[in-house]
Amino acid sequence: MSTTAVSAAAAPAPVTKKAAKPPNPARARLRRRLAQWGFIAPAVIFMALFFGYPLVRNIVMSFQDYSPSTFFTGSSPFNGTDNWSNVFNDELFGKALWHTVLFTVGSLIGQFCIGLGLAVFFSRRFPLNGILRSLILLPWLVPMVVSGVVWRRILDQDTGVLNSFLGMVGLGDTPWLTSPGMALVSVVLVNIWIGIPFNMVILYGGLQEVPKELYEAASLDGASAWRTFRSITLPMLRPVITVVLVLGFMSTVKVLDLILALTDGGPADSTQTLGTLTYQNSFVQLDFGAGAVVGNILILISAVFAVFYLRANRNEGK
Amino acid sequence: MASPVRTPAAPTRSTGRPKRRWGATVFGVVVLCVMLFPLYWMVNTALQPESGLLEVSPFPHSLDLSGFRSAVTDQGRNLLTSLAVALGAVVICLAVSAPAAYGLAQFRLRGTRTIVFSTLITQMVPGIVIANALYSAYVDMGLVNSYAGLMLADASLGIPFAIVLMRSFMVAIPREVIEAAEVDGAGRLRTFVRVVLPMSRNSLITAGLFSFLYAWSDFMFALTLNTTDDVKPITLGIYQYIGAHVGDWGSVMAASVLSAIPAAVLLVLSQKYIAAGITGGSVK
Numbered sequence: 001m002s003t004t005a006v007s008a009a010a011a012p013a014p015v016t017k018k019a020a021k022p023p024n025p026a027r028a029r030l031r032r033r034l035a036q037w038g039f040i041a042p043a044v045i046f047m048a049l050f051f052g053y054p055l056v057r058n059i060v061m062s063f064q065d066y067s068p069s070t071f072f073t074g075s076s077p078f079n080g081t082d083n084w085s086n087v088f089n090d091e092l093f094g095k096a097l098w099h100t101v102l103f104t105v106g107s108l109i110g111q112f113c114i115g116l117g118l119a120v121f122f123s124r125r126f127p128l129n130g131i132l133r134s135l136i137l138l139p140w141l142v143p144m145v146v147s148g149v150v151w152r153r154i155l156d157q158d159t160g161v162l163n164s165f166l167g168m169v170g171l172g173d174t175p176w177l178t179s180p181g182m183a184l185v186s187v188v189l190v191n192i193w194i195g196i197p198f199n200m201v202i203l204y205g206g207l208q209e210v211p212k213e214l215y216e217a218a219s220l221d222g223a224s225a226w227r228t229f230r231s232i233t234l235p236m237l238r239p240v241i242t243v244v245l246v247l248g249f250m251s252t253v254k255v256l257d258l259i260l261a262l263t264d265g266g267p268a269d270s271t272q273t274l275g276t277l278t279y280q281n282s283f284v285q286l287d288f289g290a291g292a293v294v295g296n297i298l299i300l301i302s303a304v305f306a307v308f309y310l311r312a313n314r315n316e317g318k
Numbered sequence: 319m320a321s322p323v324r325t326p327a328a329p330t331r332s333t334g335r336p337k338r339r340w341g342a343t344v345f346g347v348v349v350l351c352v353m354l355f356p357l358y359w360m361v362n363t364a365l366q367p368e369s370g371l372l373e374v375s376p377f378p379h380s381l382d383l384s385g386f387r388s389a390v391t392d393q394g395r396n397l398l399t400s401l402a403v404a405l406g407a408v409v410i411c412l413a414v415s416a417p418a419a420y421g422l423a424q425f426r427l428r429g430t431r432t433i434v435f436s437t438l439i440t441q442m443v444p445g446i447v448i449a450n451a452l453y454s455a456y457v458d459m460g461l462v463n464s465y466a467g468l469m470l471a472d473a474s475l476g477i478p479f480a481i482v483l484m485r486s487f488m489v490a491i492p493r494e495v496i497e498a499a500e501v502d503g504a505g506r507l508r509t510f511v512r513v514v515l516p517m518s519r520n521s522l523i524t525a526g527l528f529s530f531l532y533a534w535s536d537f538m539f540a541l542t543l544n545t546t547d548d549v550k551p552i553t554l555g556i557y558q559y560i561g562a563h564v565g566d567w568g569s570v571m572a573a574s575v576l577s578a579i580p581a582a583v584l585l586v587l588s589q590k591y592i593a594a595g596i597t598g599g600s601v602k
Contacts, residue, residue: 035506036425043418043481044433050474051440054451061451071457118349126342132350134589138357141581141592143535145553146574149560150360153374153567161359161374196353201593254444257537261557278446283542288450295447306442310435 055299058292066288076289083289092269092277093294100273103188104252110192111248112241115199120233122200123207133204140197148261151190152177155262180270183263187271191258195251199244206240207233246309250302274298357578364389364571374567385568386576393573396555399465400534400577403551406469407533408526411476416522419484420514424496434485440478448474449542456543463548471539476529483528483595487521488514524595527588534580552577 065079087093122133139147154160155176163172176186210233218228234241256275259265265272265280272280274294282291364385365378422430452471453462461467491514499509515522540554550558556577559570585592 033427036421036427039417039421039425039506039510040427040433042414043477046414046474046477047436047440050448050452050471050477051436051443053455054448055443057451057455058447061454066454121342121346121349124339124342126339126346128343128346132343132346134585134593135350136353137592138354138582138585141531141585142357142578143537143553143581145535145537145557146360146577147356149556149570149574150356152560153363153571154356154359159374161376193353193356250442254446256446257553260537260541261560275444275446278444278450279542282450282453288454291450295444295450298444299447302442302444306439309442310438 058295058299061288061292062296064289064292066286068286070288071286079289083287083293087281087290087293092272095269096272096274096277096294097297099184099271100253100275102184103191103255103271103273104249106185106188107191107195107252108245108248110188111195111199112245114192115196115244116203118196118200119203119207120229122204133200136200137197139194144194144255144257145261147194148190148258151193152262155186155190177263178267180268183267183270187259187262190262191252191255194258195248199248202240202244202247203237206237209240210236243309246305249305250309253301253305254298274301360571360574360578363567364575365568367568382568385566385572388566388569389572389576392559392569393552393555393576396550396552397576399549400551400553403465403468403472403549404530404533404580406465407472407476408530410469410473411480411529412522412526414473415477415480415525416484416515416518417510419481420488420510422481423485423488424491424493424514434482437478437481441482445475445538446542449538452539453542461543463544463546465549467543468539468549468551469533471543472533472536473529475532475536475539476525479532480525480529483525484518484521487518491517520591520594523588524591527584527591528595531581531584534577 061076062083063078063080064076065082066076070076118136122129154162157163157173157175157178160176162176163174166172166174175182177183214232214236215228218232223231254275255273256279259271259273259276260279263271265276274297278291278294278298280291281294282288359374362376362378363374365381365383366374367382367384418433421427422434449471456462456467461470495517496509496513499513500506504512534551535553536551537553537557540549540551541557544550544554552573556570556573559573
């Protein structure tokens, strides 16, 4: 077996009867190609149906008039740019866009800073490090709706544990989820909690790749901990940081579960984002055309960051 | 576990004194407690009776299982639905992505790069946008309110990730091994099943695990692709529960605990796969 393997590797063409049998090498190659594509085809078809089709369909739908009656009559006439102008003229769209920006930026900053802090902390050696580190992953594995529901209980103004705890230091009675001014902050805080484990794991992985000699050299030079962090850790981590931030962005900008479970977009639309607005338009108002418009804008925003991601990824990979 | 034995030999940083290290452990435990507090609170609330309009006490004084009883009565079927849908999604996901990962890793076909590239991009399409278009297609095809429809949609959550993850693993399989099997007379399919799949076991487990978690946690497709109660996974069940039973937090939390159990079990059983999956699938 090993001899055949070696000879096959050295001269792949004339080894077995397979190559000897078919008289027409071009046809044999075609058959081989087809067989090979057979492995890939199911995935390509699946992704075309579940990603390609929706992308195209959304663009078409954004120019169509979908109303609840469409589902009875089956007709959805084209209506030019009506959907687009309706959405842009709706005051709620501007609000949702602004909330999306605040939600995304706030979540990213919080998740990243705490995640990085914990990653650095767990890079030190101390007893039980491994167990503690893997238990911190738990919140990330719980369904997001469930996290949302649990936090909704914790943040309850009158009977939630956070307020009764804060009450002990004289700070209770914050209307976390029920006041329009506070709700978005609360939603961001909960989303930071959800994102910490992911940020921590990836950044921790990145930290392990930093050559130990650099730290030894730094400590020989008498560099302070902060100086070492700024001049060695951060620059060496840069590619990983880019990936973490871009992936964090992609998953934050489309968050739906959490917001629906915590506030349903309320109170007074104060936690409505582009994601929840797409849902509201399509599945609550049954105006799929308007939903498609908001969805397309969401994709456009994601696409800009996808470019960043792919660029970061390419530098990383090859 | 192994660290106390190993540490004396490797004092990488100057803070290696034993007292300081236990200090770090204490800090680590505090961080963990803060991070896991909401989960503790979920269990605690679940074990207390009818706590809706009252403050919940910090510890469950007397174990009250009525929350769990009503959660199982109300949500038991939804848990089974979730299980069926998630397992179905895992099967679809692996069946579609394992051969593709192999093909993209080992065959020198034109277009491979484009496919890998689009796989990365699909991970960035917001789910609600997919649901938006899928809904009307599902209506036309009669897939709304069906197990098959939800399994397929949920499988789409895991497929790009699974392909990327398994491909990065299968690239490392030496070409000689595969050629040797083919020379020995195994067909392409048999080589894949008998040689490639067993060698890629770890990446298959990781991919399967994650597609299970994705499907299990899915809320959006459950919410949008179902208009009746025929196919209702636990995530949707809990969401509707808080709408209808705000007073009965004990049951809501008991249902939440039940829904979180698969994640906890998976974490315990397969720590190393999970860490590998989070880093491998996203950075590579």
